[in-house]
Amino acid sequence: MTDGTKRASAGGARFVMSGEKIMTTGEAVPVPPLAVKPREAARILGLSPQTLANWRTLGRGPRYRRVSPGTVVYAVSDLQKWLDGLDDRAHGGGA
Template sequence: MAKHTPTATATVVALTPARVSSVAAARYLGYEPQTLVNWRNLGKGPRFVRDGKPGSRVFYRVADLDAWLEEQAARSSAAV
């Protein structure tokens, strides 16, 4: 019986979007979308980018969300 040898290998790449909508960012962080709106107005929360001029759609870069989450990590209960 002939032995089967593969001629090519398949590579699977999982892509994460570079940026997500405000609603998706809120879901990712575990907050309500309005919370992110409030934080933006107060100059708090994760960094965000606008899709054009002021008043246009808001997006969050996944890397910025992850960095913000890391900054929020408490090292002890005294830090909370």
């Protein structure tokens, strides 16, 4: 196609991929990002961006990746793994 969209079918359903949305039967569905910048990662975790920056220098917090000399990103799956690994009892919650 010349408009930048890709068409595919699977199991009888037709999909059109365009940019960051997948459309099925005329309905657009947002595709979640695979990685986010520190500001968005901090928002997801309920922390300040400065806390994440401090933790990076201390080797704490969720795993991150440096994709260029001035750019750090967090894989959304790593944020979830890090949250899942927290011990609620150590933070005053849980049974």
